[in-house]
Amino acid sequence: MSFKQKFKPKLKIFKKKQKEKTDIDSLKAAYCEIRSENIEKFEDFPLSPETLKGLAKYNYVIPTEIQKESIGYSLQGEDILGAAKTGSGKTLAFLIPLLECLYCNKWTQEDGLGALVITPTRELAVQIFKTLNKVGQFHDFSAGLIIGGQNLKFERKRMDKCNIVISTPGRLLQHMDENPLFDCSYLKILILDEADRCLDMGFEKTVNAIIANLPPQRQTLLFSATQTKCVKDLARLSLVHPRYISVHENETYSTPSALIQNYIQCELYDKINFIWSFIKNHRFNKVLIFLSSCKQVKYIYETFCKLKPGISIMALYGSLHQSKRLAVYESFYFPSVNWVVQLDCPESANEYIHRAGRTARYQKAGESLLVLLPSEMKMLEHLEKKRIPIQEIQINIKKLHNIQGSLEGLLARDTHLKESAQRAFVAYIKAVFLMKDKDVFNVSLLDTDAFARSLGLAVSPRIRFLQKRQKMLSKKLEDSREEEKKLVDKIEQMSSDCEDIVCSVTEEKIEQNEIIKHKMTDLRKTTFNFYEENNENDVDDLLRIKRKNHEMDTETTMADITEKLISKKNKKPTTRAAIVKKILKKKILPNKKLFFDEEGQIIVNKGKEYVSEIAREYEKANEAGIDIEMAQKVLREEDKYDKEIFRTKIKQKHKNERKKLKERRTNKKDSDTESDGDDQPDLSWLPNLNERNIDSESQNSEQSEDDESVTNKKKRKHSPVKKTKTYNVLKKRKDDSSKAEINERTIREDEELALQILNLN
Structure with a gap:
C-alpha cells in the first residue's frame, strides 16, 4: 500500500x-x-x-x-x-x-x-x-x-x-x-x-x-x-x-371556516338518551364525544357496549393504561373526524375551540355540536366574545330513544356496573362544582334525582362533599350571627357607658360651679370684713395687723384660687383613648425587647452586629438580592468568633468553680483547726481503722453471701421448701448482734491506741 x-x-x-x-x-x-x-x-x-x-x-x-x-x-x-x-x-x-x-x-x-x-x-x-x-x-x-x-x-x-x-x-x-x-x-x-x-x-x-x-x-x-x-x-x-x-387575528371568526357549529338545549336527565340516539343515527360517521370526567366516559362506554348500538365504541380517558390508550389512538385516527360532540359544557371558550378543532382539519369539512343545559346558556355570550359562529338546532323527538329501563335492568344484574354509575354521578356533580365560572355552572340548579334515574340508579347516591360544604356554610353563618350579636351588645354597652359618663360629667360640673360660687362669696366676705380698721386706742401697736403686706397676700390668693377653680372646671375626665394618645406622643413602643452588651450599653440591632471584617463589608455593600456564596463565608467567619466567645465563657465558668472549691476547702481547714485547739496532737497521719473495719465487714459479708448462695443452692437441690418468716427474723437479729460486737471491738482498740500515744508523748 x-x-x-x-x-x-x-x-x-x-x-x-x-x-x-x-x-x-x-x-x-x-x-x-x-x-x-x-x-x-x-x-x-x-x-x-x-x-x-x-x-x-x-x-x-x-x-x-x-x-x-x-x-x-x-x-x-x-x-x-x-x-x-x-x-x-x-x-x-x-x-x-x-x-x-x-x-x-x-x-x-x-x-x-x-x-x-x-x-x-x-x-x-x-x-x-x-x-x-x-x-x-x-x-x-x-x-x-x-x-x-x-x-x-x-x-x-x-x-x-x-x-x-x-x-x-x-x-x-x-x-x-x-x-x-x-x-x-x-x-x-x-x-x-x-x-x-x-x-x-x-x-x-x-x-x-x-x-x-x-x-x-x-x-x-x-x-x-x-x-x-x-x-x-x-x-x-x-x-x-x-x-x-x-395570521387569523383579523378574520371574522376564530374557528376554521369549514367547521359547521351548532348547539342544542337539553335537560340533564335527557343527555344519555340523546347521545345514544345520536350514535344510532350516525353509524357511518366517525364521532368524538367529550365528557367532563373519566368516570363518566368509563360508565357510558361499558353500558353502550352491552346495549350494542351497531357501531364500534372506544374509550379514551386519563386513568386508562397507556398501551390501551395508544391502541385506541392508532385505531381511531384523529385527523379524519366527522363530528365532535361536547356532551358536557366546556370550562371556557378556549376549551371549546380546542375540542371543536379535532375536526375540520387541513381545510377539510367537519361539524361540531354543543349540548347545553338551561342553566348553562350564558356560555353563548363567552363564545360570541371569542368570535365563534354557532347556531341553535332542535332535537327530532321522533328519533329520540329512551334507554332508562334497559340501563336499570343492567344495573340490577351487575353490581360492578352499578358502582360505576354511582361514581359517574358523583364525578359529574363534582366537576360542575369545581368550575370557576359560577354564572354558567351552578350545582344548586341541577336536578340530581332525575339525573340519577337517567343513569339507571333507583336512588341517587350521597354527595358528601356538598353535604360537608353545606355544614361549613351553616357553621360560618352561625359564627357570623354570633359575632354580629356580640358587636351589637358591645355597641349598646358603649352607648350606655357614654350616656352615664355624660351624666356624671354634667353633675360634676354643676357641683363644681356651686362650690366655686360658695368659695367666691366666702373670699369676698373675708377680704372686706377681716381687714377693717380697728380703733387705735383699744389695741396696742404690737397686736395690730400690718395692712400693706396683707393686702398683697389677699390679692395673690384670690388670683391663685380662681385660676385653680377654673382649671378644675375646664378639666375633662381622663379616658383610655387620651392615655393612648399620650403614649403615642411620647413615642413609647410596647412589647419592645432591648439587648445590652457586657458594658451595659444598648445593642441597636442584635441580629446584624457583625464582628469579622468580611461581614462588615458585606453589610455595607448595597446590592439587590442575596449573594449566597458571600453569605456562607460571612456565617463561617462569624461562627469562629462565636465559638471563641463560647470557649472563653466556659473557661471562665470553670475558673469560678475551682475558686469556689478552694474557698470551701480553706474554710473547712480553718474550722477544723479552730475546733481542735493548739494542745491536741496531730493524728491525721494515722490510718483510719473504721474504714478498715468497714472494708473487712464488706469482704466478710460478700464471703458470707457467697457461702449462703452456695448453701442455698444445695438446699434447693435437696429441699424445695422456702424459708419461713421466723427463720428470716432470727437471722436478722444475729446479724445485728454481730455488727454491734464488731463496733464495740473497734472502739476499744481505738481507745487503747490513743492512750499509748499519749503516754509516749
Missing part, C-alpha cells in the same frame, strides 16, 4: 467537514433575506437538504400561512408567539426550525439534549413525535417520546442519548427530579405546543418548576389556537422581545 492510498480517506473526511461548514454558513447568511411574501413552497426557505428531502417524501410542498409567517423569524433566532386556528399546520411551523437549529449547531449524540417540546396531552405528544420521525428521518439526531404510562426505567437509561425530547409536563419534571442522566444545561430551543393550556392553572406549578431548571439563554417558541399575551406568562418564560404572529 502506498503512502497516498493510506491517507486518502482522512482527506475525504476533512473535505466533507469543510463542505458542511460552508453550507451552514451560507444557510445562516440567507436567513436574514427571508420574506414571507416571496415564499410559495418549502424549497424557497433556506433549509438543509435533509429537511427538504423529508418534507418532499411526505408531500409537504406548499406551506400554510402560519408556516410562511413564523419559520423565517424562528430561523433568525427570535422568540415566537404564534396563534393560528386548529388544523392550520402549527406542528411543522416549530419542527422545521427545531431541526435547522440543531443542524446549524452541528449537534451530535454526545452533545446531549438540544431541543425540548412540551405538550399538555399524551395523544398530542404522540402526534408530534410521528411528524418529527417523518420530516427529520434523514437527520442524525436522536429523539425520545417521554409521556406518562410508559416504562420509566427504559426512559431513564436513554435520556442522556436524546437530542430531541417530546414530553408532557408531569413526566418531564419527574425525570428532572429523579434522573441523574437528564441534563438540559446546553438546551438551545424550547417549544410549547398548546401554550395556553400548558400555562393555565392545571400545569402552572409543573411548568414553573421545569422552566426554573432550564438555561435562560435559549430560543423559545409558543404556538396555540388561542394564544396568551399575559405579561406574567411571558416573563416567567424569560422571552426576549417576542415576535407575535397571528
Whole structure:
C-alpha cells in the first residue's frame, strides 16, 4: 500500500467537514433575506437538504400561512408567539426550525439534549413525535417520546442519548427530579405546543418548576389556537422581545371556516338518551364525544357496549393504561373526524375551540355540536366574545330513544356496573362544582334525582362533599350571627357607658360651679370684713395687723384660687383613648425587647452586629438580592468568633468553680483547726481503722453471701421448701448482734491506741 492510498480517506473526511461548514454558513447568511411574501413552497426557505428531502417524501410542498409567517423569524433566532386556528399546520411551523437549529449547531449524540417540546396531552405528544420521525428521518439526531404510562426505567437509561425530547409536563419534571442522566444545561430551543393550556392553572406549578431548571439563554417558541399575551406568562418564560404572529387575528371568526357549529338545549336527565340516539343515527360517521370526567366516559362506554348500538365504541380517558390508550389512538385516527360532540359544557371558550378543532382539519369539512343545559346558556355570550359562529338546532323527538329501563335492568344484574354509575354521578356533580365560572355552572340548579334515574340508579347516591360544604356554610353563618350579636351588645354597652359618663360629667360640673360660687362669696366676705380698721386706742401697736403686706397676700390668693377653680372646671375626665394618645406622643413602643452588651450599653440591632471584617463589608455593600456564596463565608467567619466567645465563657465558668472549691476547702481547714485547739496532737497521719473495719465487714459479708448462695443452692437441690418468716427474723437479729460486737471491738482498740500515744508523748 502506498503512502497516498493510506491517507486518502482522512482527506475525504476533512473535505466533507469543510463542505458542511460552508453550507451552514451560507444557510445562516440567507436567513436574514427571508420574506414571507416571496415564499410559495418549502424549497424557497433556506433549509438543509435533509429537511427538504423529508418534507418532499411526505408531500409537504406548499406551506400554510402560519408556516410562511413564523419559520423565517424562528430561523433568525427570535422568540415566537404564534396563534393560528386548529388544523392550520402549527406542528411543522416549530419542527422545521427545531431541526435547522440543531443542524446549524452541528449537534451530535454526545452533545446531549438540544431541543425540548412540551405538550399538555399524551395523544398530542404522540402526534408530534410521528411528524418529527417523518420530516427529520434523514437527520442524525436522536429523539425520545417521554409521556406518562410508559416504562420509566427504559426512559431513564436513554435520556442522556436524546437530542430531541417530546414530553408532557408531569413526566418531564419527574425525570428532572429523579434522573441523574437528564441534563438540559446546553438546551438551545424550547417549544410549547398548546401554550395556553400548558400555562393555565392545571400545569402552572409543573411548568414553573421545569422552566426554573432550564438555561435562560435559549430560543423559545409558543404556538396555540388561542394564544396568551399575559405579561406574567411571558416573563416567567424569560422571552426576549417576542415576535407575535397571528395570521387569523383579523378574520371574522376564530374557528376554521369549514367547521359547521351548532348547539342544542337539553335537560340533564335527557343527555344519555340523546347521545345514544345520536350514535344510532350516525353509524357511518366517525364521532368524538367529550365528557367532563373519566368516570363518566368509563360508565357510558361499558353500558353502550352491552346495549350494542351497531357501531364500534372506544374509550379514551386519563386513568386508562397507556398501551390501551395508544391502541385506541392508532385505531381511531384523529385527523379524519366527522363530528365532535361536547356532551358536557366546556370550562371556557378556549376549551371549546380546542375540542371543536379535532375536526375540520387541513381545510377539510367537519361539524361540531354543543349540548347545553338551561342553566348553562350564558356560555353563548363567552363564545360570541371569542368570535365563534354557532347556531341553535332542535332535537327530532321522533328519533329520540329512551334507554332508562334497559340501563336499570343492567344495573340490577351487575353490581360492578352499578358502582360505576354511582361514581359517574358523583364525578359529574363534582366537576360542575369545581368550575370557576359560577354564572354558567351552578350545582344548586341541577336536578340530581332525575339525573340519577337517567343513569339507571333507583336512588341517587350521597354527595358528601356538598353535604360537608353545606355544614361549613351553616357553621360560618352561625359564627357570623354570633359575632354580629356580640358587636351589637358591645355597641349598646358603649352607648350606655357614654350616656352615664355624660351624666356624671354634667353633675360634676354643676357641683363644681356651686362650690366655686360658695368659695367666691366666702373670699369676698373675708377680704372686706377681716381687714377693717380697728380703733387705735383699744389695741396696742404690737397686736395690730400690718395692712400693706396683707393686702398683697389677699390679692395673690384670690388670683391663685380662681385660676385653680377654673382649671378644675375646664378639666375633662381622663379616658383610655387620651392615655393612648399620650403614649403615642411620647413615642413609647410596647412589647419592645432591648439587648445590652457586657458594658451595659444598648445593642441597636442584635441580629446584624457583625464582628469579622468580611461581614462588615458585606453589610455595607448595597446590592439587590442575596449573594449566597458571600453569605456562607460571612456565617463561617462569624461562627469562629462565636465559638471563641463560647470557649472563653466556659473557661471562665470553670475558673469560678475551682475558686469556689478552694474557698470551701480553706474554710473547712480553718474550722477544723479552730475546733481542735493548739494542745491536741496531730493524728491525721494515722490510718483510719473504721474504714478498715468497714472494708473487712464488706469482704466478710460478700464471703458470707457467697457461702449462703452456695448453701442455698444445695438446699434447693435437696429441699424445695422456702424459708419461713421466723427463720428470716432470727437471722436478722444475729446479724445485728454481730455488727454491734464488731463496733464495740473497734472502739476499744481505738481507745487503747490513743492512750499509748499519749503516754509516749
